[in-house]
Amino acid sequence: MVALYCAGIAVLVIVGFLFGRSRAAIAERSEPLHSRPPYHGAYVSICVLLPMLLLLAIGLPIADHLVTSQALHAFDPAVINDDLKRGAALRDIVALAQGRLPGEPSIALRRAADVYVSTHSWTYNLILATGLVFGLLGASFGLRSLSTRFRARNRVERVVKWVLLAAALVAVLTTIGIVFSVLFETVRFFERVSPFEFLFGLQWSPQIAMRADQAGSSGAFGIVPLVVGTLLITTIAMLIAGPIGLFAAIYMAEYASPRFRSFAKPLLEILAGVPTVVLGFFAALTLAPLIREVGESVGLNVASESALAAGIVMGMMIIPFVSSLSDDVINAVPQSLRDGSYAMGSTKSETIKKVILPAAFSGIVSAMMLAISRAVGETMIVVMAAGLAGNLTFNPLQAVTTFTVQIKTILVGDQEFDSAKTLAAFALGFVLFFFTLTLNVIAMQIVKRYREQYD
C-alpha cells in the first residue's frame, strides 16, 4: 500500500511539474515571467508533495493503531491492558492474517484475524484515496496561483530553506533525545545507588547484584577502578599515537615528496579503516601473548590480558586520526610564513619548530583532544584485550577494565531492565558522554582562543 502511495506521489509530482512548467512557458509568450518556467513546475510539485507526505505521516500511525485495537477487541478485550498477552495475541493475529500461523487457530483468533484484515484494508484504502484527493487539490491550488508575476522562485527558495532546517533539526533532536533518555535512566539508577558511592567508590562488581535472593546482592558500584582503567589505557594509547601521529603528519606535510605522499597518505588512512574488532583480536591474540612472554623473560608478572596490549593497539588505531587531522592543520599554515622563515636563513626543522608548530598549535591540540575522546569511547579493542576485572591499579601489565567494556558486559545477555545493575550501564554511559563532551568543549575553546591570534 505504501509503495502504491509513493508511486502515486511520484506520478502526481512529475505530472504537476510538467503542467506547471508548460503553463508558465505558454504564459511567457504574452508577458515576461518573474520566475523561469521550471520554478513554476517545481512550485506545483511542492504543492502536491507536501500535503501527500503529511497525510501519510499522520495517517499511517493512526491506521495502525485503529487496526490493532479493533482486532484485539474482537479477540478478547481483556488482553488489551496486559502488555505481555497483548503482544503475544497481536503476533498470532498478524501471523494468521498473513496466512503463516502454524497449527489450528481458535475461533476467537480467526474472528480477530478477519477484523484485522478488513480494518486494515479499508483504512489503508481510505488513506490512499484521501492522499490522491489531497494531491490533486494541491496540484490545482498550485496551478491556479501561477501567473506571470507569481514569484515561484522565491517560494521554492523558502521551501528549500525549511527542508534544510528540518534535516538539521533531525540531527540535533536525535542527539538531545539520546542525552535525555540516558539521563532519565541515570536518575533512576541514582534512586537505587547514591551518586557519592557511584563516583567515589573504590570497588566495581555489579555482577553480584543479579538476583535479590543471592548472597551479597547489594553489589558494588564504585567507578573509580573504571576511571583509572580508562585513563590508563587512554594514556598509553596517546603516548603512542600522539608523537607518532604528529611526527608522521610533519613528515607528510613538510618533507615527503609528492610521490611518496600520494601513496603513503591513503595507506595510513587505510589503517583508520581497519575494523576495531580486527585490531582487537590482533591485540588479544598476538600482542598480549608477546608482551607476556617478553615480560616473563625478564621476570615480570604479566597478566594475559593487559592494559599495555590494549593501549598499544588502541594507539595504533588512532595514529591515522591524529596524523590526518594534524596534517590538515599543518598544511593550513600559510606558505608565506614558511617563506618568511626560510628567507631568514632558517633550516626546515627550525622553521617547523619555531614557526609552523606554534602557528598550528590550536589545531594540533584539538586533534589530540578528538583522538582522546575516540580512545575513551573505543570498546571492541578493550573488550578483547584489556579484560573485565575491575582492578584498581596503575600497573599497565595488569588486566583493567573501562567504561565501555562494563557497559557492554552489563547489557549483553538477558537482563531485567529495572535492576540497579542494568541501570548502571546508563549511568556509566552518561559519565562517559559527559567526559567526551568536556573534552570536545575544551578543544573548541583552545581552537577559538588561539586561532584569532594566528590568522
Place this chain on the structure above:
Amino acid sequence: MNSMVQVKHSEAVGAAPGIGVKPKVIARDVNVYYGEKHALKSVDLDVPERSVTALIGPSGCGKSTFLRCINRMNDTIPIARVTGKIEIDERDIYDPTLDVVQLRARVGMVFQKPNPFPKSIYENVAYGPKIHGFARSKAELDEIVTTSLQKAGLFEEVKDRLNESGTSLSGGQQQRLCIARAIAVSPEVILMDEPCSALDPIATAKIEELMDELRANFTIIIVTHSMQQAARVSQRTAFFHLGILVEEGATETMFTTPRDRRTQDYITGRFG
C-alpha cells in the same frame, strides 16, 4: 668558460656596474624553468653595492623569479630549475658546497604580503639573531631588536608594546616589522618583492623613505609594479619582458631616454 661569458656580456650590454661602484651581485646567463615553462631567459645583470636597483616589467615577466634566484628561494619550489651563474661578492651562490641557509642569512627578503610570524613583535625581530646565534646575552639581543626596529622606522610606534602579537599591527607597520626582521640578521643584500603592493599610499611613502635610508648600508633589489616607485627610490632600473631582460641602466636615463622600443612602450603606459 665563465670569463668568456663575462667578456661577451660586457661587450653586448656595454654596462659596467653602475655609478662607479663595484658590483655586489653579478648574474650571468641565468635561466629558470618551472617544469616545461622557460620563465627566465639568459639574464645578465650587475647590481651595484649600497644602492637600490628596481626590477620592473609587466606581470609574469620574470622579475620576481629573478629576485628569488638571488637568495635561492626557488629551491623551495620542487619543479623549479635554475641554470647559469649568480655571484655575490665574487662567490658563486649555486656552488653545491655553499650552505643555502647561510646564504639566506646574508641575503634578506621582504615579501609582497606582510608575513610577520604569529609571535610577539619582539620575537619576530629576535627570530633571526636567535637562530644564527648573533646575541650572546639577553641585553645584546634587546640591543639588536631595538636598533633593527629603529632602522626600520618602527621603534617609536611599538616600543611600549613589544610583547603584543606582530599580527596585531596595521599592514604598513607589519611590512616595516618584516623589514626590521630582515635587517636584524645584518644581511648585505635585501630583496624586496613588491613590498608596497598591499599597502596604502601613506604606508608606501614611509617604506620608500626607509629604502632611501637603508641604501647607505645595504644593497637593495626591489621588484615593483609602480614605475613611479621605481623612479622615486632606485638608482638603477632593469626592465624585464616575457622572461628577457630587455634593458637596464641608470634609472634617470631609463625613464627619460630608453634605448629599447619595448621599454619606451611600457614606461609610457602603452602595455603592461
